[in-house]
Amino acid sequence: MHTITEVLPYDGQARYFGPVLSPEASAHFQETLLGQIVWESDQVFIYGKHYITKRQVAWYGDKSYPYTYSKSTKRALPWTPALLSLKQQIEDLTGEVYHTCLLNLYPSGEEGMGWHSDDEKELRKNGSIASLSLGALRPFDFKHRASGHKVRILLEPGSLLEMRGTTQTHWLHALPKTKKVKGLRINLTFRQMEQG
Numbered sequence: 001m002h003t004i005t006e007v008l009p010y011d012g013q014a015r016y017f018g019p020v021l022s023p024e025a026s027a028h029f030q031e032t033l034l035g036q037i038v039w040e041s042d043q044v045f046i047y048g049k050h051y052i053t054k055r056q057v058a059w060y061g062d063k064s065y066p067y068t069y070s071k072s073t074k075r076a077l078p079w080t081p082a083l084l085s086l087k088q089q090i091e092d093l094t095g096e097v098y099h100t101c102l103l104n105l106y107p108s109g110e111e112g113m114g115w116h117s118d119d120e121k122e123l124r125k126n127g128s129i130a131s132l133s134l135g136a137l138r139p140f141d142f143k144h145r146a147s148g149h150k151v152r153i154l155l156e157p158g159s160l161l162e163m164r165g166t167t168q169t170h171w172l173h174a175l176p177k178t179k180k181v182k183g184l185r186i187n188l189t190f191r192q193m194e195q196g
């Protein structure tokens with residue numbers, strides 16, 4: 001069984017399960033996803049300037065759900081067998097059902113993700129988001145919107161973090177850049193849609 005650690009002190013729940021995949025299974029899924037997922041570069045706008053990131057993204061789901069970010073809309077691709085297998089394992093662990101998955105590929109520690117919350121209107125309000133990490137170990141930060149309180153955790157290879165309840169309302173999260181990490185990391189966030 002997994003020892004689940006609650007990482008937020010108040011105003012939401014973020015449950016860290018630790019590694020839920022063996023190193024062998026993690027390596028297998030990492031290779032499969034690298035080869036089979038349709039990865040695309042992300043676009044960001046910073047102070048009105050347009051940048052193409054080295055981070056790559058992909059969007060999969062039960063149906064062709066639209067997903068809008070950085071002013072562009074993508075449609076979810078159908079699940080691959082590897083994604084369905086991971087989705088099933090994660091649903092068994094969390095007791096939730098997910099409709100979509102956003103994948104992020106960080107080639108090294110030089111790529112990260114800035115402060116945000118996953119509170120788009122397409123997502124179920126106060127739903128569950130299950131974040132599975134493959135590859136390099138990376139720190140992951142939470143910041144409370146009102147108090148500024150910060151919490152840092154380490155996302156181990158093969159680990160699962162579930163954010164639920166009012167987490168997205170009260171807390172921001174980020175994947176900080178770090179020069180210390182040379183290896184690649186893949187993150188999968190399984191999400192519940194409002195129209196799921």
Ligand SMILES: O=C(O)CCC(=O)C(=O)O
Nearest residue numbers: 102104113118175187189
């Ligand atoms: O890579 C991560 O761990 C974070 C990804 C994330 O926050 C997101 O996709 O919304």
Ligand SMILES: [Fe+2]
Nearest residue numbers: 116117118173
């Ligand atoms: Fe996020």
